[in-house]
Amino acid sequence: MAIKNEKHSDANMSLFWFRSDLRIASNEALAAAINSDKLLHLLYILDEDLGVAPGKATAWWLHHSLADLSQRIADRGGKLILRRGKTADVFADLIKDLPSFDLYYNADFAPQYREMDKAVTHALEAAGYTANRFCDRLVVPGSLKTQAGGWYKVFTPYYKALLNELQLRPQPFAPEAFELPQQELASDHLEDWGLLPTKPNWASGFGDEWTPGETGAQERLMDFVQDTIAGYKSGRDFPIKEAVSRLSPHLRFGELSLNSVWQAAEFYAEDKAAPFTRQLVWKEFSTELLYQFPKLPREAFKPEYDRMPWQKDPKGLKAWQKGMTGYPLIDAGMRELWHSGYMHNRVRMVVASFLIKDLLIDWREGLKWFDETLVDADDANNAASWQWVAGSGADAAPYFRIFNPVRQSEKFDPKGEYIRKWVPELADLTKDEIHAPWEVPEMDLRMKGVVLGDTYPKPIVDHAEARRRALKALEVTKEEA
């Protein structure tokens, strides 16, 4: 009797849908699709409603990440199908082309994905297809519950509960080969998507800093866990030190799973891994906050903060965006962001505080700018972090704790090396002068090529006055609604 090899029948196939998991190793849904022992189509859909659109720094990243993914798949005999459009429309077309398939994908918890996933699953099931959803974006799948049965709004108890539940899952290896169905599916060309900026090519500096894609992500992870992680705790607040992982864009696009990063950190650093893995839990916590409160990018979690008397200050906003505020640490951070698509965490906190409190500009303006310019721009982390600084978040820094941009600079960039790197017009100032050049006698500045208001801006606000104004503004949050 002839045994029918089911795997070689096109009537019996799986479709794997890449989303925020642009990797073939440690990918639970992909491994399940492969283990289903069916021929496999591999799909990516560019749906601009989901967040990445041409013109954003994330689009630059996505282009290169998809190029790497396509290559890794091609090296194993497979093909990545690229389609652009509304997800529902793409699936409607696929249903026409493919009489049967089982869909596999990993869940993403941002609100726009949740709505879309429901719609896609309903449409597929109504047409007789099956959809298999996996949850490998989180270290601990599913929402953690407090003893009272609610969800956690405060980080530390959430962190403890997560450690209690933690059971790192075995990570599937990258498949050695993909077996393609005979029927070919039409695919767009990545170059035609126009994800890379051209006129002007404002991302020209990004390539010196980053290697997007799973290949670069794995290298970055290995460098970090083998060479750097031991000094993470002591060095992570100093922007000039290479003490942090810079894994955020790789995690944003799922080129690495949180689970595998956690395991690598523990394997190489053992008990020294905790200060780093704790930060991974901030990512998980932010994901949970957005899941529970989908309006997080638009509305204050503590609603009284939406009564703040925000200033319309286009000039101030522009000066902040361009790194021309006259406060060297702020300007260094904002220029690092523009040139590299990244900013160190300590500096993100200080520039965010400056926008919100010194300029009294609505945090949503800052969130929007970060969303456009960060290569790691992530709905959950970005919104949770802006609300953390604004004092309006679930477990936020109190609003009245206002960062002094000069003290922060003296403390975390004591020799002014980070400032000199990104604000070269101040490079000749000494470590005592560089944090507040307006306090240096004019003649001394001139001898070092600095003329305030000409070669470098005068401070656009007086921090002490701005601080008083910010604290006064806070009073409205205490009034009866």
Ligand SMILES: Cc1cc2nc3c(=O)[nH]c(=O)nc-3n(C[C@H](O)[C@H](O)[C@H](O)COP(=O)(O)OP(=O)(O)OC[C@H]3O[C@@H](n4cnc5c(N)ncnc54)[C@H](O)[C@@H]3O)c2cc1C
């Ligand atoms: C105003 C503001 C906006 C931010 N916007 C984003 C954003 O859009 N995307 C983003 O990934 N991070 C954001 N962050 C958090 C943090 O600054 C970055 O994750 C971190 O700087 C990335 O560098 P790293 O990978 O070297 O971090 P590491 O210190 O090496 O940490 C490892 C990983 O942990 C996670 N992580 C670290 N700190 C945080 C945090 N505070 N909240 C959530 N996750 C964290 C990140 O995934 C990071 O890659 C923001 C912070 C602030 C203050």
